[in-house]
Amino acid sequence: MIQSIDSGNPNIDQIALTFDDGPHSEHTLNLLAVLNQHGVKATFFLLGENINGHESIVKQIVQEGHLIANHSKSHPDLLKCDDHTVLEQLTYTNTVIENITGKAPAYFRPPYGETDDRVNNLAGSLGLTPIMWSLDTNDWKGLGVDAIEKELMKATPGSIILCHDGVPASNQTIEAVNIAIPKLQQQGLNFVTLSELLVGGGQTEYPSADSPINIPHSSIPPIAQPVPGQKYAVQPEDDLSKIAEKSYGDGNEQSWRKIYEANINIIGSDPSIIKIGMVLDIP
Numbered sequence: 001m002i003q004s005i006d007s008g009n010p011n012i013d014q015i016a017l018t019f020d021d022g023p024h025s026e027h028t029l030n031l032l033a034v035l036n037q038h039g040v041k042a043t044f045f046l047l048g049e050n051i052n053g054h055e056s057i058v059k060q061i062v063q064e065g066h067l068i069a070n071h072s073k074s075h076p077d078l079l080k081c082d083d084h085t086v087l088e089q090l091t092y093t094n095t096v097i098e099n100i101t102g103k104a105p106a107y108f109r110p111p112y113g114e115t116d117d118r119v120n121n122l123a124g125s126l127g128l129t130p131i132m133w134s135l136d137t138n139d140w141k142g143l144g145v146d147a148i149e150k151e152l153m154k155a156t157p158g159s160i161i162l163c164h165d166g167v168p169a170s171n172q173t174i175e176a177v178n179i180a181i182p183k184l185q186q187q188g189l190n191f192v193t194l195s196e197l198l199v200g201g202g203q204t205e206y207p208s209a210d211s212p213i214n215i216p217h218s219s220i221p222p223i224a225q226p227v228p229g230q231k232y233a234v235q236p237e238d239d240l241s242k243i244a245e246k247s248y249g250d251g252n253e254q255s256w257r258k259i260y261e262a263n264i265n266i267i268g269s270d271p272s273i274i275k276i277g278m279v280l281d282i283p
Ligand SMILES: [Zn+2]
Pocket: 020, 021, 071, 075, 111, 112
């Protein structure tokens, strides 16, 4: 079972700024300038539908050393979406990001933080680790730079900090981040990307001395793999024969026809045409 991660190691002086809902044509560029100025790396949870037309910003985020992650395509409450829709939401954004950066994301944040075992497992089947947060700045409410800065200053070792660069009030966020970064650095905290923060595995609850559950990084599947009895989202360069081979160890006609027939409503009349992100039942 895939569990979501809320924070990093509370014994290491590292924290991760995360920014949701971008890319945004003004806010994201202003934020990148601020982060650059302080030499700070962060993680951006992008919305697939916001990427169209902002591909150069996505490239710039990567070029400047930040990490890109998946925040779904159009920000639905995934608890209210059926399996196919959840997989389509995540696969769309994975594919768009991979097409631009050459690399599919490893992390996913559920919109509104709404997730459960079903959604987490679907994300896991695409190689995505669900990420929540341990510190919510509530910056999207637009309560002012001071209020956001006050929240940012609550960061402690291992904190995953939730901010937004794709909402109307994000200009306040960027100002607050600009003020808080040097103060937190003075406290000895280092700003890192999520992948750096979670090198040794993350924690599923706020840091507590009791029973932190560590998820070793090696448990994260590197690529989506079709499994009989489960759903599978079509990956680049897949055809039915390849999917059959990955599912059963054999891509012969009998095998791929079995998959075709189970999904004929989705694939349509031509079994040679399957699209990336199409979600198939593997019988
Ligand atoms: Zn969001």
